Each structure stands twice: as structure tokens, then as C-alpha cells.
Amino acid sequence: MTEYQPPAAHGTTPGAPDDAAHAVAYDAVVLAGGAARRLGGADKPAVRVGGRPLLDRVLAACAGARTTVVVAGPRPTARPVTWAREDPPGGGPLAALDAGLRHVTAEHVVLLSADLPFLDGRTVAALLDTLRPGAADGVLLTDSDGRDQPLVAAYRTPALRRELAALSAAHGGTAGLPLRRLTGALDLHRISDPVASFDCDTWDDIATARARIREHGHVLDEWISAVKDELGIDLDVDTGVLLDLARDAAHGVARPAAPLTTFLVGYAAARAGGDADAVAEAARKAVALANRWAEEDAQDAAPAAPSGGAEPEPRTDAG
Numbered sequence: 001m002t003e004y005q006p007p008a009a010h011g012t013t014p015g016a017p018d019d020a021a022h023a024v025a026y027d028a029v030v031l032a033g034g035a036a037r038r039l040g041g042a043d044k045p046a047v048r049v050g051g052r053p054l055l056d057r058v059l060a061a062c063a064g065a066r067t068t069v070v071v072a073g074p075r076p077t078a079r080p081v082t083w084a085r086e087d088p089p090g091g092g093p094l095a096a097l098d099a100g101l102r103h104v105t106a107e108h109v110v111l112l113s114a115d116l117p118f119l120d121g122r123t124v125a126a127l128l129d130t131l132r133p134g135a136a137d138g139v140l141l142t143d144s145d146g147r148d149q150p151l152v153a154a155y156r157t158p159a160l161r162r163e164l165a166a167l168s169a170a171h172g173g174t175a176g177l178p179l180r181r182l183t184g185a186l187d188l189h190r191i192s193d194p195v196a197s198f199d200c201d202t203w204d205d206i207a208t209a210r211a212r213i214r215e216h217g218h219v220l221d222e223w224i225s226a227v228k229d230e231l232g233i234d235l236d237v238d239t240g241v242l243l244d245l246a247r248d249a250a251h252g253v254a255r256p257a258a259p260l261t262t263f264l265v266g267y268a269a270a271r272a273g274g275d276a277d278a279v280a281e282a283a284r285k286a287v288a289l290a291n292r293w294a295e296e297d298a299q300d301a302a303p304a305a306p307s308g309g310a311e312p313e314p315r316t317d318a319g
Contacts, residue, residue, distance in 0.1 A: 029100035091175035252294030
């Protein structure tokens with residue numbers, strides 16, 4: 001089991017596509033057809049962590065890919081993908097990679113397994129940004145024990161094709177060959193990331209991942225990411241702005257005003273174009289309104305001070 005270490009704090013939701021990743025044209029190949037023997041043969045890509053299948057979590061991390069190829073039997077996914085199958089089915093990771101690369105056209109390809117609960121768009125961007133300017137054939141992550149994780153990596157597509165062709169010619173195909181036969185022939189750069197490289201091979205790993213996302217400091221980001229996937233929303237917004245709005249509406253108006261106001265802000269933002277700027281502008285207007293509401297309430301509650309500080313004269317019967 002991979003040792004878990006908590007990640008550094010950050011301000012964006014897990015799995016959100018990173019702008020840097022979008023700057024590099026790349027494709028993604030996700031290997032999702034393993035036997036999962038250490039999980040008792042369970043359908044590992046469908047196992048849920050934080051309410052989402054592991055496969056969908058990985059697909060969210062590489063959402064910036066021009067083409068995403070999943071090598072496995074087709075299944076419902078939160079994002080559209082291209083399906084491929086190794087020949088023969090169950091022929092191992094090299095045969096699966098070979099099948100996936102047949103659908104790849106970009107010069108760079110991100111190769112991922114389907115069991116990475118903590119992978120996110122920032123990690124994908126870091127792999128690509130490290131690969132692009134250098135001379136290496138690929139950039140991969142290492143885990144907490146310093147072991148290479150070749151299924152959390154970015155590669156130059158021609159280098160993969162070159163070595164796959166050489167292995168196929170030497171062995172009459174790639175089925176049954178270990179992945180290290182390919183990576184051992186490549187010039188690789190390594191990045192240490194014990195969190196993003198954490199994979200779920202056992203039920204203990206699954207339990208660790210599920211516990212982590214419910215920790216204070218992570219649960220809100222994880223929940224927002226899960227809701228966006230469930231609703232088909234691909235929008236990265238500043239959750240702090242919305243939380244401040246909910247606080248101001250609850251304190252300045254009434255507690256039920258918080259969820260209703262945030263709903264109305266979302267509706268208004270959708271009508272205005274639905275991007276992050278539209279959300280921010282709608283939230284700004286609602287916060288200003290809540291503050292004005294609270295100011296009026298405070299003014300009405302304050303006792304009126306007498307003018308000039310003089311005591312009022314008693315009224316006489318004459319008026």
C-alpha cells in the first residue's frame with residue numbers, strides 16, 4: 001500500500017483543469033482495464049471515492065486533453081472519451097498503451113491509471129510544463145518510497161511509438177510484457193509527489209482515500225468538485241466569494257437567505273453567460289445589497305438622539 005501524506009493547501013477545487021495544462025496541446029490515455037485482483041476482482045474504476053467513480057476523478061484531472069482515450073470496456077463517464085481495447089483483452093499495460101496510442105495525434109501524451117483519487121489538473125500541468133522545454137522522453141511522478149510511477153506521467157508520443165515498435169518487433173507483439181521494458185529504454189525526468197501518485201490497489205487504500213477527502217480543509221473542495229461533475233458544470237469559481245456572500249446574507253438578512261441568495265446568484269450568472277466573471281459580478285451585487293440591508297436594519301434599531309442635546313420642554317395644556 002502506498003503511504004499517504006497530506007497535500008499542501010491550495011485554493012482551487014481538486015480535479016479542476018489548470019490553465020497551464022490547456023496551454024500545451026496534449027492527449028491523454030487512461031488505462032482502466034486491469035483485473036484488480038487485490039480488490040477481489042472488483043470493478044476498480046467504478047469504485048467511488050468522495051461520491052465519484054475513480055475513473056471520473058482521473059478524467060477530471062486531464063479534462064484539458066484534446067483527446068482522452070480510455071482503454072477498457074465502455075461504460076458511462078462524466079466526460080466524453082474515446083474507447084479503445086487492447087488485443088487481446090487483458091494483455092497487460094503495454095498492449096493497452098499500444099491500443100490507446102492508435103487514437104493519439106498530439107506530440108505529448110499524458111498516461112494515467114484509473115485509480116488515482118488525488119490527481120488533479122495542476123499535477124498534469126506540472127508534468128507537461130516540465131516535459132515541454134526539456135530533452136527527456138518523459139516526466140513521471142515518484143511515490144513516497146521514491147518508486148517510479150510510469151502511469152502518472154507525460155511522454156513524448158514519438159518516443160513511446162518508437163519503443164513500442166521495437167518491443168513488438170523483438171517479441172512478436174506487446175501482450176504480456178511488463179511496462180518497465182518500455183520505460184527502461186526511455187530518458188525520463190522524475191518529480192516527487194507522494195499525494196498525486198497515491199493509487200488504490202487495496203480496500204485499505206480506498207478507505208484511506210475516502211477518509212482523507214472528509215478531513216477538515218479538504219471536504220468542501222471535494223464536495224464542490226463532486227457536485228460540478230454530477231451536474232455537468234465545468235466552471236472554476238472562487239468559493240470564498242460565495243461563502244462570504246452566504247455569510248453576509250445569513251447575518252444581514254436571515255439564515256434562510258444564505259442558500260436562497262446563492263441559488264439566485266447562480267441563476268443570474270447563468271443568464272449573464274455562466275463564466276467565472278459572471279458569478280463574481282452577481283455575487284458582488286448581492287453582497288452589496290446584503291450590506292445595505294444590514295445597514296438599514298442597524299440604523300432603524302438605534303435610538304434617535306435628541307437635537308442639540310437639550311432636554312425637551314414639558315408640554316402645557318395650552319399646547
